[in-house]
Amino acid sequence: MSLLQKLKNSVRKRSIHVSFVDTASCNGCDIEILACLAPRYDLEQYGIYVHNNPRDADVLLVVGAVTEQWIDKLPMLWDKIPEPKVAIAIGNCAISGCVFHRPGSYTDPPVSKHIPVALSIPGCPPRPDEIIQAILAVAPIAFKDYEKKL
């Protein structure tokens, strides 16, 4: 492995840029992601930065059972993220639809049907420390030796 590749691997492990999209959740998962920003958990000490523009991000956090409005918009948003990229589904709604995946609802779960999902965090909602742990676990694996995979 070249020195440059080693350097890239080590930097990508400690500098993770995250963007966040809400495809119709109940807000429970949203506020748990928001709680990660609090000084108690402090995302940025791990090198995780929250961006509002998907074009700046490496990791997309997806929350919620996908509604009709999001069926075409979610893949569009996914295409805007530059490579290498990874999507994390947060909460039971994003994994299976959970309580919202019933006859009569306007949702079309799971998220993995619409975009490729690398990791799912179960829970209704998952705790902030689980979310941070998952982001830190997936980033070194997903972004390691990315140039060789091309």
Added chain:
Amino acid sequence: MKKVVDVSIPLGPMHPSFKEPCRLKCETAGERVISAELELGYMKKGIERIMKGRPWQEVMFLAERVCGICSVIHNMVFIEAMEKISHIDVAPRAAYLRIVANELDRIQSHLLANYSFCYTIEHETIAMYLLNIREEAMDLLEILTGARVTCAFIVPGGVRYDISDDAIARIEGGLLRIETETTRYAKMFHEGPLIALRSKGVGILSPEEARRAHAVGPTLRASGIAEDARMHHPVYQTLEFKPLTRETCDCHARIMLRFDEIFQSIALIRQCLRMLPPGLIRSGGTCTRGEGTHFGEAPRGELGYHIVSDSYGRIKEISIQTPSIMNIEVCAHHMVVGVTSIADVMATYISADPCISCTER
């Protein structure tokens, strides 16, 4: 006067300040907003349609997931509506524990709302302070109910878990910490000269407009009208609850009113814990056929459930009236109009504490 529209500016659906997707379209002349329109529909899950035909045991959990920020009050109003229909009496100890859970939920929701406002006006110091003290409130909610967000604490006739003397001491310790810290932050917000520039005199909602457009909750009370569904709740009446108001009708008044209500909630919780009667926490009972409406005060305003149930306790018809839909329409049609810059549009919108997931359900 003839309206001259320079440019129409859409804000959203994904915007840094929005927690949830929603589009606000502003017609502007220069940077002054002439009119604004809301575009909803990104979060419609059809939760009322899912609820129909299901037993109350399932609908109880669905009701909680109408809104994740104020989940305790949705649970409470639904269960109290079922109790009203089925004539179930609440165990006295449980009635007080419900108030404790509800007020803790209100504290964390108001802290979150004030965090969002401070973050929108780019005052990140107070924003992070508030978000940090909110974790303390979430801890207290976890001590009481066992979960941080969706706790399903309230059941017909009572509550799910009892509280121990040790937990009471821990909750009182936590409340003291929240009180001392929030007093500091409220003073910082009240006296900050730059905050005053961004919030005083911005987004004015006059009492007549508020009354005519049916604003609810802190948005209404910051315009000087004392309306609160808690005044009609029997347990709050024994606690001698009086709603708080502010007179200046602007963003500053709305945020300061939320700070005031946090201190009021802390006082209510202390009073409840002191008055907590001994005894059972569940009185039992069966949910039966009937029709009824019940209202409660959510952190954002008045929340109503209209329920028709059958003799097995299944929900035949349900309709939910949530507070945010009133407040964001009021915001788009009255508060935002006349605001002098686009940056203030966002701050004004956030000061109404919008919650799209309970607006659209």
